[in-house]
Amino acid sequence: MVKKLRYYARFIVVCLLLRRMKLVRELIVELDRHIAEYTSTYEPDDQIEWSLVLDEIKGFVTADGLVSVMHADTNPIVLSHRLSPLTTPPVEKNQYMTLTLQEILIVGSASEQVKFSELTMDMFRMIQTLEREPQEDYNHVYDASPATGRNPYAVPGSKGYMENGERPNRRDNPHKYLLYKPSLSQVLVFLASGFKELPANGALLLYMSADGCFSTTKHPEDMGYDLGGVLTSGRRDGDHKKQKESHCLYPGDLYPFTRRPLFVIVDSDNSFVFQHIPRYFGQPLVTLMSPQDTPPAFQGNYVNICV
Known part of the structure; x- marks a missing residue:
């Protein structure tokens, strides 16, 4: 049971990094339920420790939404902080931009x-x-994985393909x-x-x-x-x-x-x-x-x- 709770905690971190906030909130509810089951059945003394873990993630999600960007009509704007053609202004490259x-x-x-x-x-x-x-995939929404639909295996001759363990x-x-x-x-x-x-x-x-x-x-x-x-x-x-x-x-x-x-x-x-x-x-x-x-x-x- 402890392994299951630890798995939930690690999976929540992964979902946070992928910005799948809807899934994070669902996992928090499930983790809360599993903690209650574990402490009531196996180790009541561990309730304080796991409650602190739960409070940490709840506080983290709350703090992440403290700053809200609003349209003039008071509708909130969902932002993806990652770099994409939609969020990065075009820059005219020149011979000095080599880094x-x-x-x-x-x-x-x-x-x-x-x-x-x-x-x-x-x-x-x-x-x-x-x-x-x-x-x-730069049009992906908050609750979809940024790598959805991406082919993990490169094809010989395609961009990014390397042979014999070469480093990019x-x-x-x-x-x-x-x-x-x-x-x-x-x-x-x-x-x-x-x-x-x-x-x-x-x-x-x-x-x-x-x-x-x-x-x-x-x-x-x-x-x-x-x-x-x-x-x-x-x-x-x-x-x-x-x-x-x-x-x-x-x-x-x-x-x-x-x-x-x-x-x-x-x-x-x-x-x-x-x-x-x-x-x-x-x-x-x-x-x-x-x-x-x-x-x-x-x-x-x-x-x-x-x-």
Whole structure:
């Protein structure tokens, strides 16, 4: 019975990633019923633990719908955050547009995040934003699988077919690593892995959602380390005021990875410190930093956007 409950929890995560929200809600009802049966028949002591799991997924689904986009006639608009010809403005390509996003590292370390399992809301939305709809199926609705009707077997001579285990030079969708509250060493290992796997003309993207790690240095000299950074996890190795925080990702930690095209997105209350990353190797570098304060108009519980 426990295996069945775990299967439901994993299947709900899969349906979330596929944006099959109607099925997610149906599975929540079934999971609630199975939890009641399990705790009443087998292990009453496990009810609290499984109730927390159920509350997590219910809270996740509720939080996903907090922001609603409305037509002028107050009808809600169903949005798919994935990239498709319907949501991506046309761009006229030129000889300088040679880079493609190939490797992505998404790190969710912020405290007090709405989450289910090890998937936080910000990680979930970044995954959706960085996923391209299959071209033959970009009209699919929310509750249909994005890969419906797709032939998993390529035909020799067709696009995407490879022989003898050859690796493609370009993926339809970038390869993604998801890390929930990792240690600093894990972040660096996965960054190095993505860096190593970059093909020619490939770019690496790092998304960090984390709490700020603030510096106590009164007279900063090294912009890479003296201004602080972001905490990768909640662990701290004691109170060493004269030492750098061991679980903090500093801007200077990213310098080696600027040898290849790098795109950095930092969502933190200390994000501004990443504006000083230099381009030592002359490669393209883009850094997007979140604002440090939330505008008053967006501090309410519910936001309606009319178009």
